Amino acid sequence: MAINPKIIVVGGGLAGLAAVIKVAEMGGQVDLFSIVPVKRSHSVCAQGGINAAKNLKGEGDSTWQHFDDTVYGGDFLANQPPVKGMCDAAPGIIDLLDRMGVPFNRTAEGLLDFRRFGGTLFNRTAFAGATTGQQLLYALDEQVRRYESEGKVKKYEHWEFLSAVVDGNQVCRGICAMDLRTMEVRTFPADAVIIATGGIGMIFGKSTNSVVCTGSAQSALYQQGAYYANGEFIQVHPTAIPGEDKLRLMSESARGEGGRIWVPKQAGDKRDPRSIPANERWYFLEEWYPKYGNLVPRDVATRAIFKVVYEYNLGVDGQPMVYLDLTHIDRKVLDRKLEGILEIYEKFVGDDPRDVPMKIFPGMHYTMGGLWVDFNQQTNIKGLFAAGECEYQYHGANRLGANSLVSCIYGGFQAGPNAVKYARSQQTSTDGVSSTVFDAERKRQEEANDMLISNQGNENPFQLWRELGAVMTKNCTVIRYNKGLEEADAKLVELLQRFRSVNLSDKSMWANTSFVFTRQLYNMLQLSRVVAQGAALRNESRGAHYKPDFPERDDQNFLKTTKAYFAPDADEPRFEFEPVDVSLIPPRPRRYDVAK
Amino acid sequence: MANNNTVLIKVKRQKDPKSAPYWEEFDIPYRSGMNVISALMDVALNPVTRTGQPTTAIAYDSNCLEEVCGSCAMLINGRTRMACSALVDDLEKPISIEPFTKFPVIRDLQVDRSVLFENLKRVKAWVPVDGTYDLGSGPRLSPVEQEQAYPLSRCISCCCCMEACPQFNEQTGFVGAATISQVRLFNTHPTGKALKTERLRALMGDGGIHECGYAQNCVEVCPKEIPLTQSIAEVGGQVMLQAFRDLLRK
Ligand SMILES: Cc1cc2nc3c(=O)[nH]c(=O)nc-3n(C[C@H](O)[C@H](O)[C@H](O)COP(=O)(O)OP(=O)(O)OC[C@H]3O[C@@H](n4cnc5c(N)ncnc54)[C@H](O)[C@@H]3O)c2cc1C
Ligand code: SF4
Ligand code: SF4
Ligand code: FES
Numbered sequence: 001m002a003i004n005p006k007i008i009v010v011g012g013g014l015a016g017l018a019a020v021i022k023v024a025e026m027g028g029q030v031d032l033f034s035i036v037p038v039k040r041s042h043s044v045c046a047q048g049g050i051n052a053a054k055n056l057k058g059e060g061d062s063t064w065q066h067f068d069d070t071v072y073g074g075d076f077l078a079n080q081p082p083v084k085g086m087c088d089a090a091p092g093i094i095d096l097l098d099r100m101g102v103p104f105n106r107t108a109e110g111l112l113d114f115r116r117f118g119g120t121l122f123n124r125t126a127f128a129g130a131t132t133g134q135q136l137l138y139a140l141d142e143q144v145r146r147y148e149s150e151g152k153v154k155k156y157e158h159w160e161f162l163s164a165v166v167d168g169n170q171v172c173r174g175i176c177a178m179d180l181r182t183m184e185v186r187t188f189p190a191d192a193v194i195i196a197t198g199g200i201g202m203i204f205g206k207s208t209n210s211v212v213c214t215g216s217a218q219s220a221l222y223q224q225g226a227y228y229a230n231g232e233f234i235q236v237h238p239t240a241i242p243g244e245d246k247l248r249l250m251s252e253s254a255r256g257e258g259g260r261i262w263v264p265k266q267a268g269d270k271r272d273p274r275s276i277p278a279n280e281r282w283y284f285l286e287e288w289y290p291k292y293g294n295l296v297p298r299d300v301a302t303r304a305i306f307k308v309v310y311e312y313n314l315g316v317d318g319q320p321m322v323y324l325d326l327t328h329i330d331r332k333v334l335d336r337k338l339e340g341i342l343e344i345y346e347k348f349v350g351d352d353p354r355d356v357p358m359k360i361f362p363g364m365h366y367t368m369g370g371l372w373v374d375f376n377q378q379t380n381i382k383g384l385f386a387a388g389e390c391e392y393q394y395h396g397a398n399r400l401g402a403n404s405l406v407s408c409i410y411g412g413f414q415a416g417p418n419a420v421k422y423a424r425s426q427q428t429s430t431d432g433v434s435s436t437v438f439d440a441e442r443k444r445q446e447e448a449n450d451m452l453i454s455n456q457g458n459e460n461p462f463q464l465w466r467e468l469g470a471v472m473t474k475n476c477t478v479i480r481y482n483k484g485l486e487e488a489d490a491k492l493v494e495l496l497q498r499f500r501s502v503n504l505s506d507k508s509m510w511a512n513t514s515f516v517f518t519r520q521l522y523n524m525l526q527l528s529r530v531v532a533q534g535a536a537l538r539n540e541s542r543g544a545h546y547k548p549d550f551p552e553r554d555d556q557n558f559l560k561t562t563k564a565y566f567a568p569d570a571d572e573p574r575f576e577f578e579p580v581d582v583s584l585i586p587p588r589p590r591r592y593d594v595a596k
Numbered sequence: 597m598a599n600n601n602t603v604l605i606k607v608k609r610q611k612d613p614k615s616a617p618y619w620e621e622f623d624i625p626y627r628s629g630m631n632v633i634s635a636l637m638d639v640a641l642n643p644v645t646r647t648g649q650p651t652t653a654i655a656y657d658s659n660c661l662e663e664v665c666g667s668c669a670m671l672i673n674g675r676t677r678m679a680c681s682a683l684v685d686d687l688e689k690p691i692s693i694e695p696f697t698k699f700p701v702i703r704d705l706q707v708d709r710s711v712l713f714e715n716l717k718r719v720k721a722w723v724p725v726d727g728t729y730d731l732g733s734g735p736r737l738s739p740v741e742q743e744q745a746y747p748l749s750r751c752i753s754c755c756c757c758m759e760a761c762p763q764f765n766e767q768t769g770f771v772g773a774a775t776i777s778q779v780r781l782f783n784t785h786p787t788g789k790a791l792k793t794e795r796l797r798a799l800m801g802d803g804g805i806h807e808c809g810y811a812q813n814c815v816e817v818c819p820k821e822i823p824l825t826q827s828i829a830e831v832g833g834q835v836m837l838q839a840f841r842d843l844l845r846k
Contacts, residue, residue, distance in 0.1 A: 021728055022728065025727060025728055036657075036659050036665070036667065037710075037713065037753075039666070039713070039753055040659050040660075040665040040666055040667050040753075041659075041665075042659065042660065042665075044660060044664045044665050044752075045660050045662060045664060045665075092730045095730070095731070095732060095733045095734060096725075096728055096730070096731075098733060098734030099723070099725050099731065099733075099734040099735075099787065100723050100725055100734075101722075101723040101734075101782070101785050101787070101788055103737075103742050103745040103746040103749050104742070105739070105742060106737055106738065106739045106741075106742045107739070108739065109736075110736035110737055110738050110739075111733075111736065112733075128746065128749075129746050129750075131664065131750060134664055134750070134752075135746075135749055138749065139723075142716075142721060142722035142723070143722060143725070145713070145716060145717055145721070145722060146720070146722045146724070148717070149717045149720075157710075181702055181703075210659045210660045210661065210665065211658050211659050211660075211661065212659055243629065243631070243634070243661070244627055244629060244630040244631065244634035244637075245630075245631060245633045245634040245637060245661050245680070246661040246662070248661075248662050344662075347663070347681055348631070348662070348681065348683070349629055350629060350683045350685050350686060413728075460641065460642075462637075462640045462641040462653075463641060466641070505643040505650065505651070505652050505653060506643075506652035506653055508611070508652070510611070510612045510703060511612070511655050511702050511703035511706060512655075513653060513655045513656075514640060514652070514653040517640075
């Protein structure tokens with residue numbers, strides 16, 4: 001039994017850093033691994049805020065209401081006890097972040113201010129300007145730096161997790177990782193490992209996610225025997241700004257202030273949008289939904305835009321884009337109400353949305369699915385825990401806005417102490433594990449590297465990635481047909497086949513970024529099959545998963561968690577289904593056209 | 597430029613920390629709205645120089661692609677910039693792209709900026725909370741106080757301010773504007789204040805705040821428009837006062 005166990009945390013976003021702090025506080029010794037310096041993790045991108053039912057606005061909000069909104073918003077697919085745990089803990093988490101110095105916006109009296117987000121009737125979202133995620137991450141980063149200077153945390157930044165070291169009894173004994181500069185592959189023993197590697201946006205090519213959100217670590221673990229749950233649930237945000245490199249969020253408030261969505265009626269119309277007369281524009285949302293117009297709910301707006309672009313082929317310039325037009329609104333009004341978000345558009349697109357209609361398109365945004373964990377955040381591999389966006393536990397079939405940040409921190413706060421408790425309860429510490437277990441894993445990874453670097457072929461990994469993104473975005477996001485999903489899976493098989501002929505232009509063994517990316521690409525391809533096949537199997541519509549051929553939620557057959565596992569011989573996923581724990585709130589139909 | 601549909605970029609490359617730098621030129625297919633990052637992504641997709649020589653993808657750091665993670669700082673047309681928010685349409689062509697000059701080059705455009713994180717340790721840039729257990733809400737802060745802290749807290753650790761600073765070099769060992777501004781942030785916080793004396797002492801002596809020559813380059817290049825010269829002036833005053841107190845106590 002280890003009194004001061006060695007715990008490895010992989011990932012330094014909110015979830016990972018939250019876990020590190022708890023472990024260090026309990027006397028554990030932490031090795032923290034991250035591809036990017038932890039302060040540069042994807043969590044910095046979150047703008048909107050973080051939910052907690054503090055009820056500081058005299059609205060009678062309660063943690064039970066937060067719990068109900070979350071379960072309802074997730075279309076009853078989440079196991080309820082952990083969600084309740086999160087909602088109960090959320091107010092305390094906000095207090096802690098406040099004590100750590102997060103510059104949350106304040107009321108006149110000096111208390112925390114809260115605003116309203118989607119999927120609730122309460123002002124429940126605390127925020128720090130327009131950069132809440134950045135501010136929260138920094139607060140945790142600073143506390144971790146403090147532990148680092150006390151010698152309780154050792155950081156391995158610019159190191160990439162490749163795989164877990166799992167012994168013959170399916171117990172996790174450490175990790176295998178690669179130094180992204182020297183390209184050295186090394187194993188690191190630990191009494192327990194916590195995975196907090198974030199989202200998977202890169203498998204969709206372009207998304208609102210950051211560059212390192214490849215899901216590569218999750219996929220590697222899935223290929224090592226970890227279950228991956230509810231992979232088919234992918235959240236798409238209706239209004240993102242398409243960029244050459246990524247999709248950036250455009251807030252819903254643009255439509256709230258009167259923004260209108262349209263496309264030219266003529267396919268491939270090359271005219272300046274301002275010169276296209278009104279009768280040659282198609283305001284399809286207003287036509288299809290005369291009552292709500294441009295302010296239909298997110299999923300409805302997203303599906304309509306997809307239909308216009310992919311079924312009618314009417315995207316602007318033949319590209320997957322539609323106009324979000326504010327130019328009919330007075331500049332002064334726009335400046336007063338929308339300045340912050342219009343600046344983002346100006347900065348990255350270079351056009352002034354007060355003069356020119358914005359070009360927007362739905363963007364893949366978040367994965368509800370992830371590594372399967374039990375109520376202690378432990379995966380089915382003993383000693384291997386997971387927290388944050390990389391696991392599946394808190395959001396069911398659809399995540400509510402501002403609920404992710406709280407789930408990441410709460411998940412980390414659970415995973416950390418549970419990992420320490422687990423380590424302390426073990427009879428044999430990892431020191432007693434034979435070194436052959438570690439050597440074998442290192443060899444396996446080194447061989448994979450050698451093969452990749454010396455491979456002779458004619459496929460460019462970045463080209464394969466583009467094709468992956470295109471097929472996943474087209475078939476596995478907003479509107480799903482079984483035919484399209486099967487096509488997608490066939491394409492994935494083809495890409496995996498072509499991956500064997502991948503040829504690296506760069507064969508050096510120093511900071512070889514394309515080599516690193518190519519390794520990740522293989523894992524992205526394997527994980528994509530879990531998403532595509534999981535979606536094909538789920539013949540219903542629930543939350544973010546929508547099939548026109550099966551438009552209703554089907555609790556009879558599908559009130560179940562999808563659990564994918566890897567079948568090594570067949571080299572593809574297999575699926576099991578697990579009942580959902582709905583012991584606290586009985587499922588009821590989910591609709592937002594009336595108050596619930 | 598080959599024709600109107602391509603953009604010429606010139607990239608200063610270096611294979612590893614020890615080898616000599618060299619330049620390569622690329623014709624990038626032009627698309628309106630592209631940024632420097634997407635030009636670099638194009639090279640990865642088709643790693644061939646302007647003269648048709650096969651080469652390798654360019655190594656660079658990036659993550660968020662929306663100017664909030666601080667990864668992608670480099671010199672673009674000689675100026676410190678974040679590559680993700682540097683739009684090709686706004687740049688003079690051909691576009692020259694170089695790594696920072698005051699940080700060790702890892703490879704191509706990647707440099708080692710860990711010195712900033714070390715500096716943040718040195719000045720104890722954190723709020724010393726008692727623990728993470730539930731201790732109730734934090735100190736009350738007026739909206740005015742929040743509005744002062746928030747801009748300082750937006751520093752993305754890009755190190756542009758340090759690259760541009762004439763005083764930031766090996767001789768001086770100067771900590772740089774970003775760290776000083778963080779000292780200001782934490783010295784203002786009701787709980788963070790507890791470590792004020794230690795922070796100020798860390799800014800005395802070699803490489804401390806007195807190295808600053810008030811050239812103001814830092815504030816001009818900061819992508820987050822952080823009021824760095826104000827921070828330097830304010831912390832400078834605090835350090836003086838502290839030094840004076842320390843003197844009297846001797
Ligand atoms: C644009 C945008 C806005 C958002 N706004 C909000 C919001 O307002 N409110 C809200 O609640 N949620 C929001 N979200 C969602 C939320 O930001 C994320 O779900 C959350 O930040 C994920 O945190 P994380 O700790 O799980 O992972 P991340 O922050 O993604 O961190 C992952 C970490 O893992 C490391 N890593 C990954 N792979 C490896 C590997 N193989 N080896 C080593 N290290 C690895 C990375 O370096 C990084 O440190 C938003 C998301 C986006 C994209
Ligand atoms: S004011 Fe000048 S000398 Fe001082 S930190 Fe800024 S750039 Fe450097
Ligand atoms: S102060 Fe500004 S320039 Fe300096 S590191 Fe911070 S954000 Fe970058
Ligand atoms: S990639 Fe994050 S700041 Fe440019």
